[in-house]
Amino acid sequence: MASFRYALRDTMRLLSRHWGLSALTLLTAASVLYILGFASLFAMNMRYMISRIEGALVVQAYMKRGETADQALELTRSSPNVASVRVISPDEALERLRAKLGNQARAVTLLGENPLPWSLEIQVQKVEHITPLVRDLMVLPSVEEVLYSGKLVERLAVISRASAAVSGVVLLLTLLISTLVIYNTIRIAIYSRKEEIEVMVLIGATPTYISLPFVFQGMILGAGGALLAILGLWSTYSSAVEAVRSTLAFVDIIVDRRLLGQFFIFLFGAGATTGWMCSWIAVHRFTSRGMRSR
Amino acid sequence: MDIRLSGVTKIFEPDIVALEDVYLSVDSGEFLYLVGMTGSGKTTLLRLISREYAPTRGQISVGDRNLRKLRQSELPYYRREVGVVFQDFKLLQNLTVFENVAFVLEAMGIPPKLVEGRANEVIDQVGLWRRRFLKPPQLSGGEQQRVAIARAMVNSPSVFLADEPTGNLDMRTSEEIMRLLLSINAAGTTVIVATHDQHLVDSYRQRLVELHNGRTKRDERRGRYFVDGEL
Numbered sequence: 108m109a110s111f112r113y114a115l116r117d118t119m120r121l122l123s124r125h126w127g128l129s130a131l132t133l134l135t136a137a138s139v140l141y142i143l144g145f146a147s148l149f150a151m152n153m154r155y156m157i158s159r160i161e162g163a164l165v166v167q168a169y170m171k172r173g174e175t176a177d178q179a180l181e182l183t184r185s186s187p188n189v190a191s192v193r194v195i196s197p198d199e200a201l202e203r204l205r206a207k208l209g210n211q212a213r214a215v216t217l218l219g220e221n222p223l224p225w226s227l228e229i230q231v232q233k234v235e236h237i238t239p240l241v242r243d244l245m246v247l248p249s250v251e252e253v254l255y256s257g258k259l260v261e262r263l264a265v266i267s268r269a270s271a272a273v274s275g276v277v278l279l280l281t282l283l284i285s286t287l288v289i290y291n292t293i294r295i296a297i298y299s300r301k302e303e304i305e306v307m308v309l310i311g312a313t314p315t316y317i318s319l320p321f322v323f324q325g326m327i328l329g330a331g332g333a334l335l336a337i338l339g340l341w342s343t344y345s346s347a348v349e350a351v352r353s354t355l356a357f358v359d360i361i362v363d364r365r366l367l368g369q370f371f372i373f374l375f376g377a378g379a380t381t382g383w384m385c386s387w388i389a390v391h392r393f394t395s396r397g398m399r400s401r
Numbered sequence: 402m403d404i405r406l407s408g409v410t411k412i413f414e415p416d417i418v419a420l421e422d423v424y425l426s427v428d429s430g431e432f433l434y435l436v437g438m439t440g441s442g443k444t445t446l447l448r449l450i451s452r453e454y455a456p457t458r459g460q461i462s463v464g465d466r467n468l469r470k471l472r473q474s475e476l477p478y479y480r481r482e483v484g485v486v487f488q489d490f491k492l493l494q495n496l497t498v499f500e501n502v503a504f505v506l507e508a509m510g511i512p513p514k515l516v517e518g519r520a521n522e523v524i525d526q527v528g529l530w531r532r533r534f535l536k537p538p539q540l541s542g543g544e545q546q547r548v549a550i551a552r553a554m555v556n557s558p559s560v561f562l563a564d565e566p567t568g569n570l571d572m573r574t575s576e577e578i579m580r581l582l583l584s585i586n587a588a589g590t591t592v593i594v595a596t597h598d599q600h601l602v603d604s605y606r607q608r609l610v611e612l613h614n615g616r617t618k619r620d621e622r623r624g625r626y627f628v629d630g631e632l
Binding site for chain 2: 109302316
C-alpha cells in the first residue's frame with residue numbers, strides 16, 4: 108500500500124517537474140488520437156452509408172401462374188444471408204396495384220380474374236449476397252422471374268468490399284502510427300530520466316517500483332490526450348453533421364448519440380491503454396538494462 | 402556478512418583484463434582498505450561485489466549467496482543488503498537531501514512515518530540536519546559525499562562499499578567521513594573502502610589489500626599505504 112502511495116506521489120512529481128515534456132507528450136497523444144478518431148469515424152460512416160443502401164435493396168421473386176411461393180420461401184428461409192422475407196399474395200398485390208393507380212383503380216376490374224402471381228420480397232444481409240441468391244431462385248421451377256437492380260448491386264458490392272478494405276488498412280496504419288508516435292514521445296521523456304532509473308536500480312528498487320510512476324504517467328498522458336482528441340472530434344463532427352444536413356440532405360451519416368458515445372469511450376480507453384503500454388515497454392527496456400550485470 | 406572471492410577474473414571487451422585470478426576473503430564485520438594505482442581494478446572489484454558486473458571467471462559469495470547463481474528477481478533484494486557509495490555519488494539531482502536518503506526506504510515499501518524517522522536520524526548522524534531540504538547542486542562536495550553515505554547506510558546494510566569516499570575532499574572533511582565509516586563498521590557492518598588517500602590509510606590503520614594490474618599485490622592486517630623502503 109505504501110509503495111502504491113509513493114508511486115502516485117512520484118507520478119505527480121514526474122508530471123509537474125517535467126511539465127514541458129508532459130505537455131508535449133499530451134499534445135502529441137491528442138493529435139495522433141484525433142487523427143485516429145477521425146479516420147475511424149470516416150470508416151464508420153462509410154460502412155453506415157453502404158449498409159443503409161444495402162438495407163434498402165429488395166429482391167422480388169415472381170412465381171409462375173398457378174404456382175405457390177412455398178418452394179422459394181423454403182429456399183430463402185434456409186439461407187443465413189437473408190435478413191427478411193415477405194410473401195405477397197395475389198390479393199395483396201392487387202391491392203397494391205389499386206393503391207398505385209389511384210384515380211384509375213377502377214381499371215383493375217377490367218382484368219376480371221386476378222392475374223397477379225404469388226411473389227416474395229427478400230432483403231439480404233449484405234449486397235454481395237444478392238447475386239448468388241438470385242441465381243438459386245432462378246433455377247427453381249416455380250419461379251417465373253426475379254427482379255433486382257443488377258448493375259447497381261454489383262457496383263455496390265465492389266464499393267462495399269473496397270471501402271471495407273481501404274478503411275481497414277487506413278485504420279490499421281493510423282493505429283500503428285499513433286502507437287509509434289506516442290511510444291517515441293514517452294520514450295524520449297523516459298530517456299531524459301535514464302540516470303534516475305539507473306540509480307534506482309543500483310540502490311535496490313524493484314523494476315515494478317521503478318516502472319509504476321512512469322506507467323501511471325503514461326496512462327494519464329494517454330487518457331488526457333484522448334480526452335482532448337474527443338473534444339476536438341466532437342466539435343468537428345457536430346459541424347460536419349450540420350454541414351451535411353444543410354447541403355447533402357440525402358446522405359445518411361451517423362447521428363446516434365449512443366453509438367458515438369460508445370465510440371468516444373473506446374477512444375478514451377485506447378488512449379489510456381496505449382499510454383500505459385508504451386510507457387511500460389519503454390521503462391522496462393531501461394530497468395532490464397540496469398538489472399543486467401555487465 | 403562475509404565476502405569470498407575465489408579465482409575471480411574480469412575481462413572487458415575486447416580484451417581488457419581488469420582483474421585476474423583474485424582470491425580475497427573478508428570476514429563479517431571487518432574493515433578493509435582497497436588500495437592501488439588508477440586502473441589497478443579497485444572499482445571493478447567493488448562493482449563485482451555489488452553485482453553491477455559479473456565475473457568472467459571465478460566465484461563470488463556474499464554471506465550465503467553465490468552471486469553467479471543470483472537470479473535477476475533477487476538482485477534488488479541483494480542490493481539492499483549492500484550499501485554503496487559511488488565515486489560520482491549518483492545522487493538524484495532534483496530531490497532534496499531528505500528525499501535522496503528516504504528514497505531507499507520507500508523503494509522497500511516502508512510506511513512514510515518510519516521512513517521519515519529513520520531518514521532524519523541518519524541525516525543527523527552525517528551532520529546534514531540543517532541542510533536536509535537542499536538539493537545536491539546546492540551542497541559542497543563533502544556534503545554530497547555525506548548524503549551518499551547516508552543513503553548507503555539508511556537501511557542498515559550488512560556490507561558497505563565505498564569507492565574513493567574522500568576523493569577531492571580536504572583533510573578535515575576526509576577525516577570526518579572516515580570516522581563515519583568507522584562508526585558504520587563498529588555497528589558490525591563489513592566495510593570495504595577503495596581509496597588513494599595515503600594520509601587516511603596511515604592514520605586509521607586497518608586491513609589493507611593492494612591491487613596491481615588486476616592482481617593482489619599484498620594483503621596486510623594493519624598495513625601502511627607504502628611498504629617500507631618503497632619510497
